[in-house]
Amino acid sequence: MGLKGKLIASIEVKCEGHSIHDIVHTNTHHLPNIIPSVLNHFEIHEGETIKVGSVVSWKFNQDGKEMLLKEKIESIDLEKKSTTWKVIGGNMLELYDSFTIITSSEHQWTTVTLMYEKKTEDTPEPLTLLGVFIIGLKDIESHLLK
Template identity: 65%
Template sequence: MGLKGKLISSVEVKCGGHLVHDIFHAKPHHISNICPSKVKSFEIHEGEAVDVGSIVEWTYNDDGKDKKIKEVIEAVNHETKTITWKVIGGDLLELYDSFTVISSFDHHWTTWTFLYEKKTEDTPEPLALLGFIIHVTKDIDCHLLK
């Protein structure tokens, strides 16, 4: 059995967390235009929008290599501006038995929570991925402030 872990990071957003939530919930296909060097594409495989039960796939650049992550949307709470994404396919599952991302958007904060189970003790903590999503969040914030 792997080792369970949890990483949480909050990043200040000057445009307002509700606007960042709107991008991830209603306009995630725009993210590849906002930060094309980081996010290559976004596709909805099942469902019509980012809503509970939808299956989505991201292609992103990780240190010069294109990687994929396929997720099912487990929960969306419009009042608390929270989205729960469970990874069901892609490169992350080579290292982790399970991986869930919870995005939470507050007045001036965006919080990312990673819940995961590593396959082995030698599997690294997903710090690089957390740094990546923080940079994407900052790029979105800058874009929305223009």
């Protein structure tokens, strides 16, 4: 079968993981200004800035195309600096039946986990999206180190 998958990328950062967690989870509305090469737009549709149950959307660049992710925040663990986002709309659901993104930060490490179920065997692994996250995290780190 092979329809379910999980991709994980952990990046060592020089600015401490809690700083990246703060930008991504507390000052999220600033991200389009911090990483404009990746992220074009962030909007809160329901709830407050990064609270469980909030619904947010992101417009980002992937392979030269503008993509949309609409997500509901399923869980937040402040101690582990982890947030779980369930994709509920946008381009990813054209290829995947389900898609969940988990971001976490610990000491010098920031981790992105993509868990998904492909619609068909021919659906590609979301490696390009994982690359977008890596570029974004490195750009956030550069911003914080200025």
